[in-house]
Amino acid sequence: MESLLHFARGPGFLFAFAFMVLGLLRHLFLMIWQIARTYIRAGDKSLPYSAIAISSLEWMFPIRKLRDQPVFSLTSIIFHLAVIIVPVFLLGHIELWQRGIGLAWPGISNSLADVLTVVAIVTGLALLLQRITARATRSLSRFQDYALPLLITIPFATGYLMMHPAINPFPYTLTFLTHLVSANLLFILVPLTKLSHMALLPGSQLVSELGWHWPRDAGSRVAASLGKEGAPV
Amino acid sequence: MTREKVLKSVLWFFTGILATVTVARFLKGLGATTALNDATPWGLWIAFDVMSGVALAAGGFMVAATVYIFGRKEYTPFARPAILTAFLGYAAVSVGLLYDLGIPLHVWHPIIYQQYHSVLFEVGICVMLYLTVLFLEFCPVILEHSCFRHPLFRKVHELLKSFAIPLVVAGIVLSTLHQSSLGSLFLITPYRVYPLWYSPIIWILFLISAAGLGLTVVITESLFSSWFFRHKSNLRLLSHLARAASVILFFYLALRLADLAARGQLGWVLTGSWQALVFVLELSLVALAVILFQSSRIRTSSVGLSIGALLSIAGVIGYRFNVSIVTFSRPENMSYFPSWIEIVVTLGIMAGALLVFIFFVEHLAVFPSESEVDEPAFAHPSASLAVNDPLTMRLLLPESIAAVRRYSLAALIGAALAVSLLSENVRSGAFDLKEPVSPPLQVTGSSEPSTGVSSITRLLAVFRERQRYESDSVRLFLIDGNRNGRLVVFDHDAHAVRLGGQAACATCHHENLPFRENTSCRECHRDMYSQTDIFRHPDHVQKLNGNQGCVRCHTEPGMIKTRDTSLSCGTCHTRRPEASRIIQSNEEGLKGLAPGYMDAMHNLCTRCHRMMVEESPADYERAFAECAHCHEEQGSSYVHDLGPYSAEGKL
Numbered sequence: 050m051e052s053l054l055h056f057a058r059g060p061g062f063l064f065a066f067a068f069m070v071l072g073l074l075r076h077l078f079l080m081i082w083q084i085a086r087t088y089i090r091a092g093d094k095s096l097p098y099s100a101i102a103i104s105s106l107e108w109m110f111p112i113r114k115l116r117d118q119p120v121f122s123l124t125s126i127i128f129h130l131a132v133i134i135v136p137v138f139l140l141g142h143i144e145l146w147q148r149g150i151g152l153a154w155p156g157i158s159n160s161l162a163d164v165l166t167v168v169a170i171v172t173g174l175a176l177l178l179q180r181i182t183a184r185a186t187r188s189l190s191r192f193q194d195y196a197l198p199l200l201i202t203i204p205f206a207t208g209y210l211m212m213h214p215a216i217n218p219f220p221y222t223l224t225f226l227t228h229l230v231s232a233n234l235l236f237i238l239v240p241l242t243k244l245s246h247m248a249l250l251p252g253s254q255l256v257s258e259l260g261w262h263w264p265r266d267a268g269s270r271v272a273a274s275l276g277k278e279g280a281p282v
Numbered sequence: 283m284t285r286e287k288v289l290k291s292v293l294w295f296f297t298g299i300l301a302t303v304t305v306a307r308f309l310k311g312l313g314a315t316t317a318l319n320d321a322t323p324w325g326l327w328i329a330f331d332v333m334s335g336v337a338l339a340a341g342g343f344m345v346a347a348t349v350y351i352f353g354r355k356e357y358t359p360f361a362r363p364a365i366l367t368a369f370l371g372y373a374a375v376s377v378g379l380l381y382d383l384g385i386p387l388h389v390w391h392p393i394i395y396q397q398y399h400s401v402l403f404e405v406g407i408c409v410m411l412y413l414t415v416l417f418l419e420f421c422p423v424i425l426e427h428s429c430f431r432h433p434l435f436r437k438v439h440e441l442l443k444s445f446a447i448p449l450v451v452a453g454i455v456l457s458t459l460h461q462s463s464l465g466s467l468f469l470i471t472p473y474r475v476y477p478l479w480y481s482p483i484i485w486i487l488f489l490i491s492a493a494g495l496g497l498t499v500v501i502t503e504s505l506f507s508s509w510f511f512r513h514k515s516n517l518r519l520l521s522h523l524a525r526a527a528s529v530i531l532f533f534y535l536a537l538r539l540a541d542l543a544a545r546g547q548l549g550w551v552l553t554g555s556w557q558a559l560v561f562v563l564e565l566s567l568v569a570l571a572v573i574l575f576q577s578s579r580i581r582t583s584s585v586g587l588s589i590g591a592l593l594s595i596a597g598v599i600g601y602r603f604n605v606s607i608v609t610f611s612r613p614e615n616m617s618y619f620p621s622w623i624e625i626v627v628t629l630g631i632m633a634g635a636l637l638v639f640i641f642f643v644e645h646l647a648v649f650p651s652e653s654e655v656d657e658p659a660f661a662h663p664s665a666s667l668a669v670n671d672p673l674t675m676r677l678l679l680p681e682s683i684a685a686v687r688r689y690s691l692a693a694l695i696g697a698a699l700a701v702s703l704l705s706e707n708v709r710s711g712a713f714d715l716k717e718p719v720s721p722p723l724q725v726t727g728s729s730e731p732s733t734g735v736s737s738i739t740r741l742l743a744v745f746r747e748r749q750r751y752e753s754d755s756v757r758l759f760l761i762d763g764n765r766n767g768r769l770v771v772f773d774h775d776a777h778a779v780r781l782g783g784q785a786a787c788a789t790c791h792h793e794n795l796p797f798r799e800n801t802s803c804r805e806c807h808r809d810m811y812s813q814t815d816i817f818r819h820p821d822h823v824q825k826l827n828g829n830q831g832c833v834r835c836h837t838e839p840g841m842i843k844t845r846d847t848s849l850s851c852g853t854c855h856t857r858r859p860e861a862s863r864i865i866q867s868n869e870e871g872l873k874g875l876a877p878g879y880m881d882a883m884h885n886l887c888t889r890c891h892r893m894m895v896e897e898s899p900a901d902y903e904r905a906f907a908e909c910a911h912c913h914e915e916q917g918s919s920y921v922h923d924l925g926p927y928s929a930e931g932k933l
Binding site (some may be wrong): 050060061063064065068072075078079081083140141144145214215217219220221222240245 | 842
């Protein structure tokens with residue numbers, strides 16, 4: 050068990066994290082390369098850049114999206130915030146970075162981390178529930194759409210148990226190992242699944258806009274038939 | 283299609299590994315990434331990447347000579363692939379050399395700082411010139427591509443073509459010079475090259491074996507290309523090449539044995555040493571290839587040709603390896619086996635060269651167009667239609683995009699894997715100084731010594747005289763943790779008696795293992811200079827009742843659970859004989875780390891010896907507390923020079 054732990058936090062973590070970082074860089078490179086390639090071949094090279102920029106920012110900071118689906122959007126925003134803040138700003142994790150690469154940054158208090166961890170688990174499950182119950186999302190969902198939210202809750206749940214060993218019904222080492230293995234698995238899955246949106250989101254609006262510009266005037270004609278003239282599609 | 287995808291993915295995988303270890307090599311240096319040492323400054327990178335790489339690329343000048351000098355035009359189909367192989371081979375040699383040079387940026391120095399008496403200078407200049415010649419020889423093939431339609435390029439093309447013959451001649455001259463000089467390098471180490479390999483004519487042997495090897499490499503490369511690109515290979519011409527190779531290799535074998543016999547060194551084969559076995563194996567590989575190539579049936583089948591060619595390649599590369607690494611003599615305790623980084627750098631450079639070879643063949647007219655094609659070769663990547671690529675789970679991507687996705691993923695996996703394999707030493711750039719401790723030698727002696735330590739008699743005499751023993755029988759410990767011959771003679775029983783018998787055990791024996799009475803020092807102080815982790819976490823978890831016990835040591839559950847944030851051992855383990863113990867410092871901060879053996883022994887012994895001198899100066903002279911009192915052999919000045927080793931290790 051101890052040797053497994055040693056592996057998961059040593060070479061296992063290094064592989065998973067390097068795979069994630071390099072994999073996201075690969076995605077960025079591929080995206081830029083394919084955008085350039087498409088643009089060179091596009092029939093219509095006039096792109097509404099300012100509209101694309103605004104639309105990209107709207108999706109990256111979706112405050113204005115709150116109007117359309119307030120409950121779902123709010124749950125999603127809170128989930129994303131918690132999922133980003135807890136692992137990055139947890140004091141224990143920062144200390145590990147400090148030991149490993151000598152970099153440290155301000156963290157959040159452990160009690161706030163506890164609250165946000167519970168929030169992440171609850172909102173994650175709520176989003177999954179919403180996906181299952183709504184017919185439209187159910188018909189759009191793939192296996193990874195169900196599996197990933199469940200997988201994401203595992204490192205959070207085990208992390209919470211590790212912070213409170215007194216209420217942990219499982220052996221500590223097993224909890225620790227589950228925490229490490231599930232987190233490593235997530236790191237590996239990031240470049241291979243839709244989780245890669247963490248790097249690709251800023252370019253997504255440009256990519257979809259560019260798609261409509263391949264044959265000349267195709268975009269504006271589709272926009273006209275959808276009744277969305279002048280707006281990015 | 284499949285063989286292309288699989289092979290290219292594997293090659294990109296190794297290239298990915300190479301990318302990561304390249305960063306490690308150039309950031310952290312040779313010491314942290316290689317197994318090279320003072321006795322073996324030339325390791326795998328020289329033996330394979332340079333010595334064997336240059337020999338493997340000898341096909342270029344052999345085929346060029348055959349076609350352009352001897353006018354055997356029927357071998358023209360082999361010329362372009364052979365020159366490309368040679369060019370990439372020498373490029374790989376140069377890249378490999380950059381990894382091996384301590385200061386890679388100084389690789390151009392031979393051009394300016396010319397050492398006319400140095401063989402290495404001759405090799406360096408020759409390889410630089412020949413790489414240029416090979417590039418110019420191959421340039422016309424590149425300039426034929428449709429990218430270079432500009433009249434200026436056409437002019438350059440014509441110019442280079444008119445220089446073909448002078449370039450070929452220059453190539454042959456340069457090859458002859460440095461292929462042999464690689465052997466001449468070993469003429470300055472006659473006593474380190476094993477007698478079965480050392481020869482005053484080693485440079486002739488290197489040249490002849492390279493010539494034979496060059497032809498078998500052309501055969502191998504031709505067979506590989508016809509398999510990979512689905513060309514039909516011209517077995518009749520290949521069998522002629524095999525025939526020529528077998529003649530050259532036979533001449534090489536005969537000359538080598540004749541040289542050994544003439545100088546009376548052949549008897550070394552009969553010594554039964556492992557070197558003799560290696561010698562027989564190496565020569566029989568080449569001999570087997572020569573014999574196989576005598577049969578025209580074997581020579582005209584692609585399987586027979588492959589086996590024969592691979593045997594001879596193994597034999598001649600084995601020659602280079604044996605001369606430069608395997609049988610190269612070195613001190614007993616300084617063996618060399620390449621580190622994994624050295625191995626993957628070699629593999630990665632080969633993979634990269636092969637990828638460039640495939641790229642050139644796919645995009646340039648390397649193979650003559652009139653060669654018959656077994657079945658439609660796969661078309662130019664971007665011309666093919668959408669395909670289903672199960673690896674990236676993308677449907678309907680054009681092959682050009684799918685290929686980039688696939689091979690970048692393969693390289694990515696390799697790069698990430700290499701990151702995880704880099705050990706702590708490589709990442710921190712520290713040297714691995716692990717030096718496990720061996721137990722003290724126990725000597726029971728009266729008049730005759732009972733161990734093989736040569737100086738024991740003298741030490742016993744010195745010791746007995748000093749202690750003025752009454753009894754004839756003495757039991758001594760010779761403390762020499764890393765077995766480097768510098769030992770301290772320690773009389774355990776005399777110390778016990780002097781300190782007060784049974785009751786005094788705890789004076790020296792402090793943190794004994796549970797339920798153990800006579801724990802040897804080295805059971806905890808396991809490394810000569812570095813700290814050892816002696817804390818057993820699983821045992822404590824079990825003893826303290828699982829999760830409920832975490833807070834007993836990790837008082838703050840929210841904090842990261844490390845050695846630094848938990849209570850020290852002494853908080854719970856208080857029932858230890860305190861007062862009589864010599865080692866008492868560091869008690870509060872003790873976290874289950876045992877200092878290095880040398881530090882531990884020095885602390886224990888010198889502390890007590892100093893106390894004795896201070897407490898009763900009448901009985902003990904000052905010298906009693908000085909190094910030379912115990913370190914009998916070295917003499918005090920030497921020991922004083924040793925300087926303190928730091929006990930701080932990363933754990």
